[in-house]
Structures are given as C-alpha cells and as structure tokens.
Amino acid sequence: MQTIDVINSVTELSDARVAGKTAVVIDVLRATSVMVTALFYGAEKVIPVLSKEEAFSYRLNNSKETVILAGERDADPIEGFDMGNSPLELIPEKLSEATLVMTTTNGTKAIRKAQTAGCLFIASFLNARATANALTEAEEVVLIASGTNGAYSLEDVLCAGYMVELFMQQGHPAIFTDAALGALNLYENNKADFPGISVRGRHYNILKQKGREKDLDYCFRRDVLDIVCVRNGEKIVLRSE
Numbered sequence: 001m002q003t004i005d006v007i008n009s010v011t012e013l014s015d016a017r018v019a020g021k022t023a024v025v026i027d028v029l030r031a032t033s034v035m036v037t038a039l040f041y042g043a044e045k046v047i048p049v050l051s052k053e054e055a056f057s058y059r060l061n062n063s064k065e066t067v068i069l070a071g072e073r074d075a076d077p078i079e080g081f082d083m084g085n086s087p088l089e090l091i092p093e094k095l096s097e098a099t100l101v102m103t104t105t106n107g108t109k110a111i112r113k114a115q116t117a118g119c120l121f122i123a124s125f126l127n128a129r130a131t132a133n134a135l136t137e138a139e140e141v142v143l144i145a146s147g148t149n150g151a152y153s154l155e156d157v158l159c160a161g162y163m164v165e166l167f168m169q170q171g172h173p174a175i176f177t178d179a180a181l182g183a184l185n186l187y188e189n190n191k192a193d194f195p196g197i198s199v200r201g202r203h204y205n206i207l208k209q210k211g212r213e214k215d216l217d218y219c220f221r222r223d224v225l226d227i228v229c230v231r232n233g234e235k236i237v238l239r240s241e
Contacts, residue, residue, distance in 0.1 A: 002174040003140045004167050006160045006183045009147030010110045022138040023117035024131060024163070026124060027146035028155040029203050031107025033124040033219040034070065034087045035236055038100045040225045041092040043068075045235040046122075047101045048108040052078050055101045068094065071103040075206050078103070086215050106153075110146040111231070117142070120231035125159050129223040132166035134239065141167070143183070154186075154201040155220075161187030162222070195220045 007013050026032055035046045049055050052071070059067040069081040070089075077084035085104050102108055114120055119138070123131040135141055143163055145156030161183035167174060168184070176184070190196025198204055198220070207216055228239040 002138065002167075002172055003177070004164060004174055004180045005140075005142045005177040006157070006164065006179040007142060007144045008157055008179060008183075009145060009150060009152050010106065010113060011147070011150045013110060013113050013144060015116045018114050018142050018144070019116040020118045021140040021142050022119045022121070022135060023114045023142045023144055024121045024123050024135075025107065025110045025114060025144045025146060026156050026159045027104070027107030027110065028124050028159050028219050029153075029207060030085050030087060030215060030219055031102065031104040031146070032122050033126055034085055034090065035100070035102065035107075035122050036124050036127050036225055036227065036229055037087040038090055038095055039229055039236070039238050040227050041090055042096040042098075043100050044097045045099055045237050047099060047235055048111045049101060049103045050108060050112060052081070052103055055103050056080070058101050062099070066098040068098050068100050070100055071108075073105060075105075075210055075212075086212070087218055088214055106146040106148055110144055111236075114144060122229040122231075122236050123159070123163065125162065125220055125222045127223070127225045127227050127229065128159060128163050129166055130226045130228050132163050132170070134228045135167075136170055136172065143180070145183075148203045153203050155195065155198045155204060157183050158187055158190060158195065158198055161185070162191075194222075
C-alpha cells in the first residue's frame with residue numbers, strides 16, 4: 001500500500017525520513033518553478049549547487065557546455081550571475097540544450113539534503129499534476145516543502161497539500177501521514193480563493209516588496225506544464241517516457 005508523507009521544511013529533512021524513498025522537492029517561490037520552466041523551455045539539465053563558488057567552478061570546468069548561472073541570496077540576484085531566481089527571466093532561445101546551474105537560499109539546499117532518496121523529483125504548482133500522475137506506483141512518497149531559511153513556508157506546504165489531494169483522487173489504497181493530512185487541510189481551506197492565505201506569507205510579501213508580482217502570479221499557476229523532472233546523478237532532467 002502506498003504511503004504519502006509531507007516534510008514541512010528543510011529543517012525536518014533527514015535521512016531517516018527520505019532514505020530509499022521517492023522524494024519530491026517543492027520550492028514554489030521560486031527555485032523549483034525556475035527549474036521546471038527551464039527544462040520545459042529546452043534546457044538539457046539543471047545542476048543544483050550550494051554556493052556561488054561552486055557555480056563559477058562548474059562553468060570554468062565545463063567550458064564546452066552552454067552554462068547559464070542562476071540564483072539568489074535572500075531573494076536578490078547574485079553578482080556575476082547571468083540571471084536571478086525568476087522564471088520570467090528565462091529566455092527559451094538561450095536555453096536550448098543549455099545547462100542551468102542554480103544556487104538558491106532554500107530549494108537547492110533541500111535537493112542536496114535529500115540525496116539519499118531512492119528517486120528524487122522536482123515539482124511546483126506548474127507541474128504538480130504531471131508529477132503526481134508519475135508516482136502512482138511509488139510505494140513510499142515524501143513531499144518535501146523546502147520552506148524559507150529553515151522555517152515553514154505557506155506556499156510550499158500548500159503545494160504539497162495540492163499534491164496530496166491529487167494522490168487521493170487517484171483512488172488507490174494509500175496511507176496518509178498526519179503531516180500529509182495537515183497539508184491537505186491547508187489546501188482544501190484555500191483552494192476556493194487560491195492562493196488564499198499564501199498572500200499573507202513572509203516569503204510572498206518579501207517578493208512583492210521587491211516588485212516581483214509577475215513572478216508570484218506565474219508561480220501559482222496550477223498544472224500548466226505537463227512535464228516530469230527527476231534527478232539523474234547530480235543533475236535534474238526531464239524524465240524520459
């Protein structure tokens with residue numbers, strides 16, 4: 001029987017929770033939204049790294065690749081990078097077969113910390129349904145809400161709750177942990193006025209104050225990208241059918 005669990009922030013993330021299981025990393029604002037969009041636009045792969053130095057080193061050591069450096073620290077672009085952490089800065093014509101190297105405050109840390117997962121998927125509202133549909137046969141699924149600076153973040157748990165609802169709609173026998181049911185409750189209480197309480201969240205309002213309203217609008221679009229993104233070694237790629 002399938003088990004669905006939710007981790008509410010990267011602080012809760014440990015090997016005991018994810019080792020050998022199917023993990024799904026969610027960072028709605030904005031890391032996984034950027035990754036999913038980049039792969040949809042034709043990027044060959046996304047390389048998540050922990051530091052800007054690691055990003056610069058990748059470009060130096062892979063000069064034959066078209067490498068685009070993307071990322072942020074505290075929601076601001078990183079000096080010397082090609083772009084920030086905005087899906088709207090992605091240019092499809094420049095992404096074809098390119099490598100997007102990313103470092104962010106939250107999402108890339110969650111990906112690295114979940115390295116013992118048996119399989120790892122990348123999801124956001126943009127591709128939530130496609131990802132849930134791809135996991136119908138997974139025995140143990142752990143949805144990881146990355147959070148903000150180690151703390152609970154409404155939009156990530158809201159997305160996890162949406163995915164829990166999608167799993168329930170599949171109609172397969174499943175066990176949902178208390179954390180999964182809590183995330184589902186958050187989504188059910190906000191879906192009629194989506195994104196609901198998220199607009200009062202700390203991270204949402206930091207981005208709003210920085211003039212990122214268009215990013216916010218984009219990142220809360222549900223199921224507009226019918227793609228599945230998975231870890232393959234150290235890179236994130238589109239899953240081949």
